[in-house]
Amino acid sequence: MQLSPSLLLLALLNSVHAATVLAPAPEPTQFITLDIVNGPVAPDGFTRIGVLANGTFPGPPIVATKGQTLVVKVNNKLTDNTMRRSTTMNFDGVFIDSDNVFNEGSPFVTTCPFGPGESYTYTLPLGDQTGTFWYHSQLSVQYADGLRGTLIVYDPDDPLAHLYDVDDASTVLTVADWWHNTSTSGLAGYIATQIIPVSDSGLFNARGRYNSGPEVEYAAVSVVKGKRYRFRLINMSARANFVVSIDNHTMTIIEADGVATEPNEVNILTIYPGQRYSFVVTANKAVGNYWINAFINSGNAAHNLNLNSTLSRGILRYVGAQDEEPQTPMTAGPTGPDAVMLNEWELVPLDPIPAPEPDFNLTFNTFMPVDLTEWEINNSSYIPPTVPTLVKVLQGETQQSDFNKTENTFLFPANKTVQVEIIDATNEGHPFHLHGMNFWVVKANGTDIINTVNPIRRDVSITGNGNLTVRFRTDKPGPWFFHCHIFYHFVVGLGSVIGAGLDEVAKTVHPTEAWERLCPAYDALPPSEQ
Template identity: 25%
Template sequence: METSWMCLRALLAVAVVISQGVICNGHPCRRTCEYPAAPMTCEYDFVAEWYYSMSKACYNCPINKTDCLRPHCIPLNGVPRPIAVINRLLPGPSIEVCYGDQLIINVTNHLDNNEGIAMHWHGQHLKDYQHMDGAAMITQRPITYGSTFTYEFPAKTGGTHWWHAHSGLQRADGIFGAMIIRYSERDDPHSDLYDDDLSEHTVFLTDWLDEITMQKFAAHHHDNGDNKAEAMLINGKGKRQVYMDGNDTYYTDREVYYVEQGMRYRFRMMSNAITFCPMQVSIDDHRMLVIASDGVPFEPYETDVLMVYGGESFDFILTANQTIGNYWFRVKGLGDCTVKDASGLAILRYQGSDEVDPSKPESYQAADSDAPENWGTILNPFNKEASEREIPIYYMNSTEPDDITSERIDRKIYLAMEFNKIDNPRFHHPDNYPISAIAVNHHLYSTQVNDVSFTHASAPQLTQHKEIVDEICTPETLQSKNCSTEFCSCTHVHEVGLGEVVELVVIDEGVTWNSNHPMHIHGHSFRVVAMEKLGVSTSVEEVKALDEAGGIYRKLHRAVKKDTVTIPDGGFSIIRFYADNPGFWFFHCHLEFHLEIGMSVVIKVGSDDDMPETPKGFPRCGSWPHSYTPATQAPCPSNEISAANSMSQISWRLLKLTFILAMILRK
């Protein structure tokens, strides 16, 4: 019986992984990483298109569960709606390589309506490959419809990361996927803490809308539609819409994570939060040993609850030390996600247990209780002051040695964020329907940084910055304006010198709403040296005065290293980075609606003379070749292997065979 169960579990795991597109048709770069390194060239083909969940490819899904696993069937949570996808997968294909591998990703744009697209490799610093960052209208012009653009760069920022569209709202409609860059066992400082690091233990979280994102965006910003998520997906799965067959009810499946009692597993988790939706993660009767964030390891910390904000990733170890059975893997959406109870559930299933739902109620969650014995610890809490149970992320101790950021500051920049009540002509016509003349429920408060709403220039800054000088504003050029009373919108740039240590004091003034903003930087990681919630609200003047009076403690020794950090409402986070990567780097809120209407700045590292030379033939505004491949490719390792990343008919046949064998074993 035990042998049959092990075979069944293995077959089902293979089936699930294939159906999710995780192993990508056996991509050879998904392997155990060696020491010394044996780099490979890893090629992927990404095709972007508009598609539909619960499409005709799904036949009779979910009434016939095997139909849900057909090629091109994307069930999601059972709600049919338009989706934007890569290779008809959601999440998209998982890139899993070893540190030092050379990545070649051919992105072909088949999005309808002639939409452009750019692909960002979230967490990759891309030093010497700045043009591959994929931030539309900052590092490149979007890829035009029918064209192919080849991204090529070495995997030199290890750990758990992800990729996503960085053009318009496409990330919110489905264009995202995992990007895991593993180390050899010798190079991984935590390799002795776990037994398995499996693709099937990837956890991709996203709040989800019942309708196309632009429809909700337009209704909210131009009328009184809401901006709240209806659901939560875990690895693109959920249980929401009911289907009937006679008197029987059916739902799409939730994600299932298989474990064996006594084993220790490394889970890799990412948040693609698109609305104001902090995610509270817990696993019934299990604790999480958190070991890394945004790809960078820190001293292990055991917690009951882990808060994850948009753009963040975390690695944790789960020890399967409970009674054999099924346990809920819970993701509770907070913030705006509480309005429609946008939460998600997956199942942690032990080898030898029945295929049934866990016994605890779906609605139960220990952290909901006020009883201290039920609360436990919360790492990375949401808008809470530090306490014995609520542990800010900056309390963690990095395993990486201190660097120059602990020794000095060359430039300090205060960035104050707020929702401002001001006549933004994009949403409030100053003559026809000014914000002062309409009902409160039709107000649109503008997301701004230092009273400025960011807008993109007419050409990418990295490649054509000398042509768009008049469109760029800096703190110096803004001094002649009163942006607190008149609407200011421009390509907002802060310039820092190459080689400077930069400290950003990022403040969420918190006057309008109790919100929060996960801020993400491109091209660098930073040290989180301070974080504090001061009250219901604050101001940049209050924080400056507190700082000048020596009232802010900075943790400089072994400060945790990240690329995305939450800014507490009515408080601040202070980050430091070494500006050693010349270029134009986006620093922005990672919530899609906040980003779309201006909560961002660009940090220009270096002078014009320091900027990298634009590759020969690189697309420009005013011209676009049908396809672009780097003219001078990086040297390829001697053992290069390339493989396309797409589901094939062979995969589907293997999937059907797997389920036939599984049914035989069950009997």
Template identity: 25%
Template sequence: MLLPAVLAQVHHFNWTANWMYGNPDGNARRQIIGCNGQWPWPTIRITEGDTIELYLTNGMDNQTTSLHFHGLFQQNTTIYDGVPGATQCSIAPGQTMLYNITVDGQFGTTWYHSHSAAQFMDGLRGVLIIDPKDGKYPYDYDEEVILTLSDWYHLGVDYIRPDFMNLFNPTGAEPIPQNLLWNETRNGTWNVKPNTTYLMRIISMSGFVGIYVYLEGHDFEIVAVDGVPTEKYSTDQLYLGVCQRYDVLIHTKNTTDQNFAFMEAFDLDMLDTVPDDLINNYTNIMSYDDNNDVPEEYIIDEYKDWQDFNLVPADGYKVEMYEDPDLIVRGDIVMDNLGDGINYAFFNRISYIEPKVPTLGTILSAPDDDTAEDETIYGSNTNTHVVKKDEIVEVLLNNNDTGKHPMHLHGHVFQVIDRGPDYEDEPDPVNWNSSAPVEYPKYPMMRDVVVVPPQSWVRFRFKGNNPGVWFMHCQVNWHTIQGLVMVFVEDAPNIRENQYLTDNWKEICETSNMPYVGNAANNTADFRNLTGELVQVKELPAGFTAKGIVAMVFSCVAGFLGIAAIGVYGMADIPNIEQKVAEDFALESTELLADTDDEYHGDAANVDNVEAGHNKDSSSASDSSPDRIRSN
């Protein structure tokens, strides 16, 4: 019985995150975040039961950082889940944080990345593979390969974000990547042997777009999803939502007389516009023999409406659908503008604002268990929900947006029990209807990232058996920046009894001048007094739309330019000034009068008919149903 513990290893890592220059796609040399002066970051490979002892030093002089181990359950180590504002303070420049994690009770394909300011889109990311403790993968194979997929920008997040979260981008149009990467480069070649079964671990490290992959002349046999082994499922193409993972078996042919195209493609439905110079399909090579002709681009007739909902966990990993929930948490997804004209993302009209005190610090400094289980102490703008020990929680997400939202829950795999179809082309969102018939799976698919279809819904359940602070957020980094986040405080009394803050953890906070005791407002005397907490910008006045904001902004700009022109002309001694003004504006007086008449009679007449909302997406809440229901 003691043998696994005796054989368990401790893996030591000393890493420094630092800026360096790289050119992954071969088209633009730019700053990226490297590890000890190298990029890509190292692959971590451990065995179930092993311990990771990783010292991360922030070698960047202009940004704080963090490290999240995507998909790890972090049992009794929520302190190392790596989410600033929730489970830790940000690591300041020059500071070092120890992540000390024993990985037990799970194995499979996953990865690690920064959870700060979308830094993983700047390169702070790497592969994490956990082998089963008995050394035997659930399915037989001959050889193993790892494939990472991601989108790539030619500018860093710091350069892009100011234009994205900006009054001049009132529709919230996401920045469009320049390329897709294949194992952190382009034009990849995979050398294969004939008559061989490969286990391919495919990981999406994308920050915005979903990615299709398809392989000429071969099928993918899915055998695991987000680390959960599944019954075999054969398909000729895969769709990976942002940050999803698939293990697939690929059987090679008996002959070596042809090489094949291994394709990667953007999910163009996620782009507001498609630039003329955007390359959509990327051709990589599955090479049986380097002497064969290079394969041409492989075109498929259509992308399948991939329904991972139909996957079933493998024998030994099946869990019957959880019984009726003790707690129902509803999140209505909306993308909309606030009073500053900027477009934000909301669950139930709340756009996440990081609290002054990390949520874990609030739990551990609360005066008693009852206070720690009062979700109001965690802040008005954190969308925090308290889960009691072993409660069955059902999360209902109604997507009132025309975009896809890949939702990731930390600390768990969940059961996807119901998902609506894609209603992107419908005039209005279609929310879940409790009276509509539904056929539930006996053994639901289990994973940790699920894509919520456009203007549709998803329902999933998990069991509150992992005490901790768990983020749930859209894995589209731009949407996380916009505030599409929920937090679950799970079994707070257990956290208070069995978990604690290390001296190193506290030092990280102190160096950053961040408090780690008190409620969300850093009130230590009265935890239910949130005076001074950080909250979202006030709502827009009724009747404003994104189009209205655009019109207002450009009207103001035009007004300022007009005043400037008046000033220039007024102070200058210019002959024939009337003629020059008319030439500059290229308008006849009759045109000016006509435009003015249209503006006053057209727009003013319709002012009462302007609809509030987001011109790109439907932003109206479906109804006034509560976002949180605890069953009796």
């Protein structure tokens, strides 16, 4: 029997409706297990033992949907005494409410690490937050040994969904620096020589090459001609920034650190440690292979002759193209008048929120003293306290006099706006990262423009040849880490703690017994297991 056009349309509409109704909604709570182990890893062809989540680098991707609660059980099964055997996990960019600050994961600020044979479960309600995030060890520079992975929170009602056709696991991209030596040996060498370690290679989607090393096959990203792809790019480096472009293609930025933005078309961008961007690429060129240039900037390559920035890249491969490398030259991307660079101050949030006028003004002067391997903020190098800040606060220590100068803890009342001007006297380029919340970037590095009307909100922004000025609210009582995301800088002092309404913390924060056991257990460990 043939249906009339009207009945056929009705049948099609009913089938679409049925599919919509029958599509399974995500479970309210998602349970995830990460076993942290020592195991072999060779992303650039050099095999070494790493610190790995579930035995892989990067660790297993965490994929969530808006409104879910993540329950992440982390089992510490580390055995290799040449690296740190304790651990603690941070979920970069995920907002943390004040009453859940003990699950925030910052060692000696909101928690203690946990040793081999121990476990800890992080409970993370995502609320309305969506976007591109990642997770990594927050202990020392342990994540340089491999403990890092992606975390994507999808929005079923993404207001920018009309701009792209594909947004799935295949469009999550990572860049990362990689060392052949352990992070503990790298840190020891840094302290002894004052020369920050330079990585052996740069990785795109966990693959790379180094000078005179094996020709590891470059990671290829598959696209279909005519389709539009939302790529989510995460810099998972412990030190390096990357200059990213795709030969003959433009990139339309639509997200920065979990904040949706007005479309901003560029053809080259620099992404710093901890930062994330989403951009749309239209596969509208001839079927073929195109270089994804991920040019690594990891300091003076003379300090590590393995590093070759040119070898840090991937391939955009159209379906139907030969399985081969592009025949075009390897470059660092567009230059001169052909380069349309991403400028942070040109990013406009899709949902603009004016930056409130500050109630308090704070200046950070960052400086590295001559002949000392340490970084300072206002002449003070951050040294983690033996008793975590949150533990002290819950014990009633909520006044400025309760914190040593080396704790770099700055106290403010609740429900105020703080403006921080970060002065980078050495023009080093520090990606400053605020835990638990975003800040407004009212003056980005590289411009004199002050924008309080519709500035980008994000959680990592860069200093450099111009001062960086950010504002944030102290609406969430608690101690919040604010530090450089170059972990080799952070671990030798470039960190601080923002104490927001600490006299309110004990009223809202009620940690679990599992959290309360962490510090006594860690303190009882022998040094080889810490």
